[in-house]
Amino acid sequence: MTALAPAPPRRAGLLRHRDFRLLWAAQTVSGIGSNVTAVALPLVAVAVLDASTFQVAVLTAAAWLPWLLVGLPAGAWVDRLPRRPVMITCDLASALLFLSVPAAAAADLLSIGQLLVVALGAGLSRVFFETADQVYLPFLLRPAQVPEGNAKLQSTQTASYVVGPSLAGLIAQAVGAVAALLLDALTFLVSAVCLARIHRTEPRPSRSGPARSLRREIVDGVRFVARDPYLRVMTLFGAASNIGLVGYQAVLVLFLVREVRLAPGAVGLLVAAMSLGGIAGALLATAAGRRFGSARAMLLAAVFTGPPALLIPLAGPGPAVLWPALGGVLVSLGVAVGNVLKGSFRQTYPPRELLGRVTVSMQLLNYGTIPLAALLAGALGTVFGVRVAVLAMTGWLALTPLILLVGPVRHRRDLPAAPEPPERTRPGPAARTAVDASAAGGTVS
Numbered sequence: 138m139t140a141l142a143p144a145p146p147r148r149a150g151l152l153r154h155r156d157f158r159l160l161w162a163a164q165t166v167s168g169i170g171s172n173v174t175a176v177a178l179p180l181v182a183v184a185v186l187d188a189s190t191f192q193v194a195v196l197t198a199a200a201w202l203p204w205l206l207v208g209l210p211a212g213a214w215v216d217r218l219p220r221r222p223v224m225i226t227c228d229l230a231s232a233l234l235f236l237s238v239p240a241a242a243a244a245d246l247l248s249i250g251q252l253l254v255v256a257l258g259a260g261l262s263r264v265f266f267e268t269a270d271q272v273y274l275p276f277l278l279r280p281a282q283v284p285e286g287n288a289k290l291q292s293t294q295t296a297s298y299v300v301g302p303s304l305a306g307l308i309a310q311a312v313g314a315v316a317a318l319l320l321d322a323l324t325f326l327v328s329a330v331c332l333a334r335i336h337r338t339e340p341r342p343s344r345s346g347p348a349r350s351l352r353r354e355i356v357d358g359v360r361f362v363a364r365d366p367y368l369r370v371m372t373l374f375g376a377a378s379n380i381g382l383v384g385y386q387a388v389l390v391l392f393l394v395r396e397v398r399l400a401p402g403a404v405g406l407l408v409a410a411m412s413l414g415g416i417a418g419a420l421l422a423t424a425a426g427r428r429f430g431s432a433r434a435m436l437l438a439a440v441f442t443g444p445p446a447l448l449i450p451l452a453g454p455g456p457a458v459l460w461p462a463l464g465g466v467l468v469s470l471g472v473a474v475g476n477v478l479k480g481s482f483r484q485t486y487p488p489r490e491l492l493g494r495v496t497v498s499m500q501l502l503n504y505g506t507i508p509l510a511a512l513l514a515g516a517l518g519t520v521f522g523v524r525v526a527v528l529a530m531t532g533w534l535a536l537t538p539l540i541l542l543v544g545p546v547r548h549r550r551d552l553p554a555a556p557e558p559p560e561r562t563r564p565g566p567a568a569r570t571a572v573d574a575s576a577a578g579g580t581v582s
Contacts, residue, residue, distance in 0.1 A: 381531060
């Protein structure tokens with residue numbers, strides 16, 4: 138394996154790390170484009186093709202369905218391949234898919250069927266990109282730098298939740314929703330160029346011992362997650378939370394356009410405002426983990442993720458439009474803090490050779506519930522109305538923090554740095570934690 142480069146100076150942190158800066162730039166522009174699509178694709182369906190409530194929900198489901206179809210094999214494949222070429226290939230494939238929408242619209246051939254194919258294909262690329270990305274960051278950085286790297290990536294990812302929808306709304310208002318997808322295609326191309334310029338060469342993952350079947354390797358990752366008390370409860374919490382989060386998000390654009398009567402530009406701005414808390418959450422996550430302990434900070438983040446969501450279905454014309462903005466800010470704050478803490482834990486806690494399979498085993502359930510949630514929200518919206526669907530999904534989300542109280546997280550101040558021996562059920566006070574170790578080894582934001 139290539140030797141690690143010297144750690145950058147403490148005061149500069151990862152800003153002096155050239156290859157990380159390129160990875161950061163790639164994820165930032167790609168994240169902005171993806172969040173343009175999150176608003177632009179439903180707007181195309183509603184404004185251009187006059188899609189029904191259920192059809193809009195199916196678009197969201199199609200984007201996440203690949204996690205159920207190929208999630209587990211993707212983790213095993215990524216553990217066998219160099220990750221950066223996988224990420225570049227996914228970027229290029231996504232760019233071509235999104236370019237096909239304006240091309241079909243210009244030829245007057247655009248249909249809901251094509252939008253579903255684009256959503257499904259982009260979702261497939263996302264499975265491989267995100268899995269490879271989660272494994273690539275610990276390769277690029279030292280273990281002590283991973284929390285700082287995650288915090289920086291999460292901060293710009295949450296900033297993209299603000300910038301992307303705003304751009305989508307403004308572009309849709311000015312020149313039409315289809316044109317906004319051109320911006321998304323461009324961001325994937327820029328991301329591919331940034332990844333291609335990373336200098337550090339990643340060796341092909343080593344395979345010690347006899348060759349093993351893909352099925353056996355998949356089972357190893359699933360078994361590790363199922364048997365570990367921390368990963369297991371985090372996975373269940375993530376899956377349950379995503380039912381509520383993506384359930385209401387699947388019909389949110391439709392709710393704001395047809396129930397609250399907002400123009401496309403206002404929809405983009407409101408969705409952006411709902412994400413503002415995520416920026417603060419990403420910036421505060423590492424400090425919160427050090428101040429309160431990573432386990433306690435995760436529990437606190439879950440409180441923000443759940444109950445404030447009940448403010449979102451109170452949206453209405455005039456001043457009542459502030460309710461979803463406030464609820465969204467608090468929810469996005471909690472989600473961002475939880476994602477940084479859980480992401481850093483997941484990337485440093487399992488054995489390195491299992492990292493891809495552990496990551497995708499958790500994401501299979503986390504993301505696998507999303508298509509079902511989107512379809513459920515669409516069905517509820519069709520039968521009972523969109524506002525009822527949003528209320529049902531946010532009501533579910535409000536209850537999900539209770540799941541974290543089931544496992545050992547509630548007994549800890551900090552999450553452990555490594556799996557505990559079977560005979561140990563409770564760590565001593567001197568046990569080192571993932572956040573403590575990162576604080577000792579480098580600067581965190």
